[in-house]
Each structure stands twice: as C-alpha cells, then as structure tokens.
Amino acid sequence: MDDQRLTERSVDQKEIKISAKNVQVYYGETHAIKDVDVEIEDNTVTAFIGPSGCGKSTFLRCLNRMNDTIDIARVEGTILLDGEDIYDKRVDPVQLRAKVGMVFQKPNPFPKSIYDNVAYGPRIHGMAKNRAELDEIVEKSLRRAALWDEAKDRLQAPGTGLSGGQQQRLCIARAVATEPEVLLMDEPCSALDPIATGQVEELIDELRTNYSVVIVTHSMQQAARVSQKTAFFHLGNLVEFDETGKIFTNPEDSRTESYISGRIG
Amino acid sequence: MSPMYSDQEHIVSAYDRDLEAIQALVMRMGGLVEAAILDSARALETRDVELAEKVRAGDRTVDELEVQINEECARTIAIRGPVSQDLRVLLTVFRLSGSLERVGDYAKNMAKRTSVLVEMRPLPGADSALRRMAREVQLMLKDTLDAYVRRDAELAEDVRQRDHDVDQMYNAIFREFLTFMMEDPRNITGCMHLHFIAKNIERMGDLVTNMAEQVIYLVTAKMPDDSRPKGDETPYMRAEASDDKGE
Ligand SMILES: Nc1ncnc2c1ncn2[C@@H]1O[C@H](COP(=O)(O)OP(=O)(O)O)[C@@H](O)[C@H]1O
Numbered sequence: 001m002d003d004q005r006l007t008e009r010s011v012d013q014k015e016i017k018i019s020a021k022n023v024q025v026y027y028g029e030t031h032a033i034k035d036v037d038v039e040i041e042d043n044t045v046t047a048f049i050g051p052s053g054c055g056k057s058t059f060l061r062c063l064n065r066m067n068d069t070i071d072i073a074r075v076e077g078t079i080l081l082d083g084e085d086i087y088d089k090r091v092d093p094v095q096l097r098a099k100v101g102m103v104f105q106k107p108n109p110f111p112k113s114i115y116d117n118v119a120y121g122p123r124i125h126g127m128a129k130n131r132a133e134l135d136e137i138v139e140k141s142l143r144r145a146a147l148w149d150e151a152k153d154r155l156q157a158p159g160t161g162l163s164g165g166q167q168q169r170l171c172i173a174r175a176v177a178t179e180p181e182v183l184l185m186d187e188p189c190s191a192l193d194p195i196a197t198g199q200v201e202e203l204i205d206e207l208r209t210n211y212s213v214v215i216v217t218h219s220m221q222q223a224a225r226v227s228q229k230t231a232f233f234h235l236g237n238l239v240e241f242d243e244t245g246k247i248f249t250n251p252e253d254s255r256t257e258s259y260i261s262g263r264i265g
Numbered sequence: 266m267s268p269m270y271s272d273q274e275h276i277v278s279a280y281d282r283d284l285e286a287i288q289a290l291v292m293r294m295g296g297l298v299e300a301a302i303l304d305s306a307r308a309l310e311t312r313d314v315e316l317a318e319k320v321r322a323g324d325r326t327v328d329e330l331e332v333q334i335n336e337e338c339a340r341t342i343a344i345r346g347p348v349s350q351d352l353r354v355l356l357t358v359f360r361l362s363g364s365l366e367r368v369g370d371y372a373k374n375m376a377k378r379t380s381v382l383v384e385m386r387p388l389p390g391a392d393s394a395l396r397r398m399a400r401e402v403q404l405m406l407k408d409t410l411d412a413y414v415r416r417d418a419e420l421a422e423d424v425r426q427r428d429h430d431v432d433q434m435y436n437a438i439f440r441e442f443l444t445f446m447m448e449d450p451r452n453i454t455g456c457m458h459l460h461f462i463a464k465n466i467e468r469m470g471d472l473v474t475n476m477a478e479q480v481i482y483l484v485t486a487k488m489p490d491d492s493r494p495k496g497d498e499t500p501y502m503r504a505e506a507s508d509d510k511g512e
C-alpha cells in the first residue's frame with residue numbers, strides 16, 4: 001500500500017517553480033517570518049493555512065516582492081523562481097509581478113470597463129501589437145477566468161457593476177492576462193457567497209493546468225478541497241508542509257493537528 | 266479529563282460533547298453485547314430457555330443503538346467537518362458499532378438454537394467447551410473496548426493475536442463433533458446446531474479481531490500488517506482425514 005503511494009507520488013512529482021530558503025521577514029522590530037524553507041511546485045495548488053497574524057500574507061507577498069512596497073518591511077534569504085533569484089538587483093519588480101500575478105481578498109476591479117480591466121496589464125507590458133491582438137488576449141483571459149459567457153455582451157460596462165463573485169473572477173482574468181506563471185491568491189473567496197466561492201474554487205482547479213497557484217485561506221475545507229499541497233504556518237514559522245491529504249488526515253506536528261481540528265493549541 | 270478523549274479540547278465545546286456522547290453510546294453497546302455473549306453461552310449450557318429469550322429480546326436494543334450511532338456519526342460529520350484524529354474517531358465508532366451489531370446477531374442466533382436444543386439429548390462436554398470459547402471471545406471484546414477507551418494499541422494487538430486461540434478451540438470442537446456424528450447418526454441434528462453455534466462464536470472472534478484492528482488504526486493512523494497467525498484451514502484437512510478413516 002505504502003509502496004504504491006510512493007510510486008504515485010513520484011509519478012506525480014512536479015517541477016519546482018519557486019524555491020524559498022531561509023526566508024526572514026521583519027517589519028521594523030517585528031520578526032514576522034522566521035527561517036522559512038519551502039518549495040512550490042508547478043501545476044499544483046499550494047494552500048497556506050494558519051491562524052491570523054501567523055505570516056501567511058507576509059510570506060505570500062515575498063513571492064512577488066509585494067513587500068517592497070511596505071517601507072518598514074525587510075526580507076532576507078533567497079527566493080528562486082525557475083532557479084533565478086527574484087531579489088537580484090537586476091530583476092524589475094514590475095516585470096516580476098507580471099510573471100507572478102496576485103489576486104486579493106476583496107475584489108478590486110479598476111473603475112473602468114470590463115475590457116479595460118483585463119487589457120490593463122497587457123497594455124502596460126506592450127503585449128499586443130494591435131487592437132485585434134488585444135481583443136484576443138481579453139477574450140482568452142476572460143475565458144480562463146470562466147467569465148467570458150457572462151461578460152462577452154457587456155465588455156464596455158464598468159467592472160464595478162458586476163456581482164462580487166464576477167468581480168473576483170474579473171480580477172483573476174486581469175491577473176492571467178499578463179500570462180503569469182504563478183498566481184498568488186490571498187483569501188480570494190472570503191468576500192464571496194458559497195456559490196461564487198464554488199465557482200472560484202472550480203476555476204482555481206482549472207488554473208492549475210497552466211499555472212502554479214498559491215492560495216492563502218482561512219477555510220480548512222477550502223484548503224482541503226482545492227489544494228494538493230498544504231503549508232501550515234504558526235507564529236511566523238512554517239510548521240508543516242506536506243500533501244494536503246496527509247495534512248488533513250494524519251499531520252506529523254501536534255500544532256497542525258490542533259489547528260486543523262479546531263482545538264485550542 | 267478522561268483518557269477516552271483527546272487531551273486538548275475543541276474551541277467549539279459542543280463538538281467535544283458530541284464526540285463524547287457518541288463514544289458513550291458505543292461503550293454502552295459494547296457492554297450489552299458482552300453480556301449477550303455470556304448470557305447466550307450460559308443459557309446454552311444450562312438449557313435456560315428464559316435466559317435465551319432474554320438475549321433474543323435484548324438484541325433489539327443493540328440494533329437500535331447501532332442506528333443511533335450511525336445517525337450521530339453522520340450528523341457530526343455533516344456539521345463539524347471532522348479531520349485527522351476526530352475523523353478517525355468517527356470512522357472507528359462507525360465501524361465498531363457495525364461489528365458489535367453483528368456480534369450481537371450471532372449471540373441472538375446462539376440463543377435461538379438453544380430453544381431448539383432443549384429438546385435434544387446433550388453431548389458430553391460440548392456445551393462447556395462452547396461456553397469456554399464464548400468466554401474467550403467475550404474477554405477479547407472486553408479488552409478491545411478497554412483498548413479503545415485507553416487508546417492502547419498494544420492491548421489491541423494482543424487481542425488480535427488471541428484470535429488464533431479461538432480458531433484452535435473451534436477446530437478442536439469441530440473434530441469432536443465429527444466423532445460424535447460418526448459414532449451415532451442420532452447425534453447429527455444436535456451436532457449440526459452445536460456446530461453452527463461454534464462457527465458463530467468463531468465468527469464473533471473474527472469480528473472482534475477486526476474491531477481490535479480498527480482500534481490500532483485509531484491510535485496509530487495505520488491498519489496493522491497482516492501478520493496474524495491463522496488457524497482456520499485445519500477443519501478442511503480434518504474433514505478429509507476423517508473421510509479417509511470412514512472408508
Ligand atoms: N504592513 C505591516 N506593518 C507592520 N506589521 C505588519 C504588516 N503586515 C503584517 N504585519 C505583522 O506581521 C505579522 C504577520 O501578518 P500577516 O502576514 O498579515 O499574517 P496573516 O496573513 O497570516 O494573517 C503580524 O504580526 C502582523 O501584525
């Protein structure tokens with residue numbers, strides 16, 4: 001039985017997309033991320049779970065250098081994307097964020113048309129030579145975000161006029177429009193109702209065929225449903241990182257066990 | 266806090282109360298089934314039709330408890346979304362109650378046959394041999410329930426190994442019945458009933474062994490390896506040997 005599992009696992013072994021070593025994050029005096037080592041695989045959904053304030057968002061933001069925008073934040077250690085150090089001086093953070101896209105907790109479409117929301121990134125990065133190409137990118141991105149059918153007849157309507165779930169899918173379309181390789185999602189469903197949540201979860205699973213997805217979630221059930229790998233953070237430490245099935249049926253660390261089963265740790 | 270439950274409490278304390286209540290139901294069911302095994306064996310030995318009738322009637326309660334436990338498990342799974350240890354507790358409870366219900370059925374069956382056997386002449390030693398075998402299974406069940414309460418995988422493993430003894434007792438009884446039947450065909454009807462009883466007790470032992478394995482799973486999160494001594498092939502060999510003798 002175990003042998004078979006091991007074989008399945010090795011067949012399943014994906015390429016490492018992001019490799020983080022010895023990562024520390026400080027906000028002034030606060031040591032928010034301590035010694036984190038983690039390898040994020042390609043074509044895999046990786047969930048970050050843990051109590052509020054344990055550093056999930058902080059660590060997620062390291063992966064596309066969003067912490068650069070916070071003055072007091074200081075990041076140490078190495079984070080490699082496809083083997084290249086993303087904190088290298090020569091790396092342009094704006095280019096990096098096109099490759100490592102991000103979707104936030106609250107849907108935050110620009111106060112522009114649906115079309116312009118999606119076209120925004122490709123325009124900045126000069127990805128389309130003409131209007132026809134841009135149209136194509138917009139359609140493809142909206143399809144990937146499972147929003148095309150609902151939006152195709154109202155592309156010029158404001159993005160802010162969509163429902164919450166549609167807005168979140170619009171933000172996903174916007175993130176995938178720049179052809180990223182990694183998608184970071186920070187509690188993408190926390191402002192959505194169960195049906196919209198289900199649609200976004202379904203979408204996350206589809207996105208996995210093209211991207212490496214990292215999702216921060218407060219919902220254990222959501223982590224269990226959408227991810228293949230789960231990382232449990234506690235007080236800035238990465239306590240346990242393993243297959244999602246293992247984490248939710250038989251975790252190694254008692255802190256993980258307490259957290260996932262809703263016990264006082 | 267009793268060792269029956271995890272050392273850490275849930276944040277939602279009603280969750281703990283639910284789990285405790287379900288586990289209390291299993292212990293109650295276990296106690297009733299233990300008593301049914303002993304009573305049915307005693308009823309058989311003493312040809313006590315009244316006691317046998319009590320066992321048959323009591324099986325209703327065992328069945329009802331199983332239904333109740335299943336419902337409580339389903340409800341808890343739906344409401345609490347149990348994972349890891351909690352999930353193992355519920356899966357274990359679910360399977361233990363299923364096994365207990367079947368052990369209870371076998372005890373009831375033994376009691377039913379007792380009512381028939383009163384009308385037949387007793388065979389020397391058979392009833393007490395069956396009672397010893399039933400007693401052994403009841404002890405295995407008791408230890409399994411203790412192992413469950415104490416989360417004691419070693420004790421459960423011990424029970425698992427003892428199933429071999431029950432198998433051997435069954436083999437011995439089987440051989441004895443063959444002899445009785447060959448000696449005098451008038452023994453056949455009685456021996457057939459008694460043999461069914463022996464087989465049923467042997468099956469109870471198997472079910473209790475499964476329960477012990479479930480306890481090992483609960484404690485270690487792994488089913489035990491299949492390294493248990495098995496002794497149930499002997500009867501087939503014996504039957505052939507006896508055929509040879511008969512020729
Ligand atoms: N911009 C910030 N400035 C100062 N401290 C911060 C900032 N963002 C987060 N922190 C602190 O870092 C720790 C981790 O926070 P965060 O990464 O948001 O946790 P999580 O996403 O797991 O809830 C917390 O103690 C929080 O107070």
Ligand SMILES: [Mg+2]
Nearest residue numbers: 056057058216
């Ligand atoms: Mg956060």
